[in-house]
Amino acid sequence: MQTVSSLAPSAAAIGGVQRPAPVAVCRVWQQHGSSSSRSSSSNSSSPMSASTSFGTSSSRPVNGCSSTCGGGTWVTPSSPIHSRSHAPAALPPAASASQQQHSAHLTGQQQQPRRRRRRGEDAVARATFAANAGDDDALDRSGFVEGITGWRRRWTVVLLCFVAFMLCNMDRVNMSVAILPMSQQYEWSSKTVGLVQSSFFWGYLLTQVLGGIWADRFGGKLVLGIGVLWWSLATALTPVAASLGLPALLVARCLMGIGEGVAMPAMNNMLSKWVPVPERSRSLALVYTGMFVGSILGLGLSPHMIAALGWPSVFYIFGSFGIVWFGVWRVLAASTPRDDPDISKEEKTYILANTSSGSKPRSIPWGKLLSRKEVWAIIVCHFCHNWGVFILLTWMPTYYNQVLGLDIMSSGLFSVLPWVTMSVTANFGGWLADTMVSRGVAVTTVRKVMQSVGFLGPAFFLSQLNHVTSAAGAVACMMGAQGLDAFSQSGLYSNHQDIGPKYAGVLLGLSNTAGVLAGVLGSLATGHILAHGTWSDVWNVAIALYLVGMVIWNLFSTGERIFD
Incomplete structure (x- = not known):
């Protein structure tokens, strides 16, 4: 094999002028397998044709070099090096034999490193092309699993976040079922039951903003991992705390709230680093679906576990799931693609080009x-959004019982159905939002449309509850309200990463603090309203806040980045 550098003097005096040797030379000569193309002399060589060497006749730099690189050459079918009648001339007489030998020696030494560099540069070039195109379908994946299945490393992170949020709600709602036999065993009054239920929110409020600060400063992997481990241990210790007395139980529930409080801002931080913009809505929708699935599993499994194993079993078993998850999270997750030693170079390039990492x-x-x-x-x-959400979450079984006359078992069953609807519509909304973005619709427009559906849908269906008298009609309205509410995952809940990816955790911590406060105040206000009014008044307050939120959102929100 010969190169241009082997045919040119390194420092020959041509025409009386000393010319420096080229620093980097593009390889353009390759030997043919046929005897007709071989050269018996070092002064005559037959280059490959353009179609054989490059598969195209278009003009382009050899091996990715630009026309301005050291020794770079633009190759076209009409170039002299592509014509047998323009074979390269022998070295000028001014080039000494020692210079020729030195040049050939350097060429032989540099060929292997150059090949390795070219392979690495080609991989990065392919990844960069895919990143610029907003698509990673063409990426080569070096990992065994990725190469066989097409699985992406970022999907592992999203899936683990989904499981974490599923466990989050499983551990949260199990108390709403276990509180019934617990109150009978310990002879708690209704006031004490309310105190136990509210103690979770004491800790939950404390770490909303702090969780975002910690995630942005120390990384989402550490904060979310410790959060899940923390609340899982607190869940598993709940029966022990209850046996020690009410104060110990209140502390355990508060500690559980502290752990769960960091989950949402830490997850938001993780996905802002891992998920490219074209995939953001559906990824967030999938993770939040974990909460809906957790509610379904928690409400559906807890009664059977309590009947078979006793009420402490729901805390021991659900808590152990989180401990197992923590072990898997430590091995497979990383705060950013830059920190992941197992991610392929191509996928890392694609993610970094489409996120803020x-x-x-x-x-x-x-x-x-x-x-x-x-x-x-x-x-x-x-x-405004969470006021209605927490009313539906905490008061729906009571509404079914007081207004529709359903027993506890039937109320629990019907309470699960709206969560099933949310798990479906949230992912549909995420897919729809990402499709709109990929087809060129402005992110601001997408966020406003999705959140408008998330506000107007629940407002409409809650307004119909005033005219419903059957259980089937009420359940249908609840399913419609919560089903369309799930479009908020692609609106409000995706917007923190849009406007400030670097501060996504803090921004979600700020807004979720307001959301949790709405849940606490909404639950208390509902009790006060029912003491002096009707369920129609409860729904009217929620409807009014939904409409106020829609106006504010469409006037002042944006999908553009405003914080670097």
Whole structure:
């Protein structure tokens, strides 16, 4: 094999002028397998044709070199090196034999490293092309599993976050079922039952903002992992705490809330680093579906477990699931693609080109964050949205029992159905949002459309409850309200990563604090309203807040990045 560098003097005096040797030379000569193309002399060589060497006759740099690189050459079918009648001339007489030998020696030494460099550069070039095109279907995957199945490393992170959120709600709703035999065993009054139920939110409120700060500073992997382990241990210790007395139980539930409080901001931080913009809505929808699935499993399995094994079993078994998850999370997850030693170079290039995976913020610019109307739009709308959500979550069985006359078992069954609807519509909304973005619809437009559905849908169906008298009609309205509410996963809940990926955890912590506060106040206000009014008044307040939120969202929200 010969190269241009082997045919040119390294420092020959041509025409009396000293010319420096080229630093990097593109390889353009290759020997043919046929005897007709071989050369018996070092001064005559037959190059490959353009169609054989490159598969195309278009003009382009040899081996990816530009026309300005050292020794780079643009190759076209009409170039002299592609014509047998233009074979390269012998070295000028001024080039000494020692210079020729030295040049050939350097060429032989540099060929292997150059091949390795070219292979690496080609891989990066393919990944960069795919990143610029917004698609990674063409990426080569070096991992065995990826190469065989097409599985992406980022999908592993999304799946583990889905399981974490499923466990989150399983551990949260099991108390709503176990509280019945617990209150009988320990002879708790209704006031004490309410105190136990609310103790979870004491801790949950404390770590909403702190969870975002910790995730942005220390990485989502560490914070989410510790959070799941923390609340799982608190869940498993709940029966022990209850046996020690009410204060110990309240502390255990508060500690559980502290652990679950970091989950949402830490997850948001993780996905802002791992999930490219074209996949963001459906990924978030899938993760939040974990909460719906967790509610379904928790409400569906707890009564049978309590009947067969006793009420402590739901805490021991559900808590152990989180401990197992933590072990898997430590092995498979990383805070960012840059920190993952097992991700392929191509997928890493694609993700980094479509996300913000830069350095962690040294400090939180609180003044800058809280001075923007777009941030306050998220905070206020999160409050308006969660008011209705927590009313449906905490008061739905009571509504079925008091208004429709259903027993506890039937109320529990019908309470599960809206969550099933949400698990389906959330993923449909995520797919729809990502499809719109991939087809060129502005992210701001997509977020406003999705959240408008998330506000108007529940408002409409809750307004129909005032005219419903049958259980089937009420359940249908609840399913419609919560089903369309799930479109918020592709609107409000995706917007933190849009406007400030670097501060996604903090932004979600801020807005979710308002959302949790709405849940606490909404539950208390509902009890007060029912003491002096009717269920129609309860629904009217929720409807009014949904409509206020829709107006604020469409006036002040944006899908553009406003924080670097």
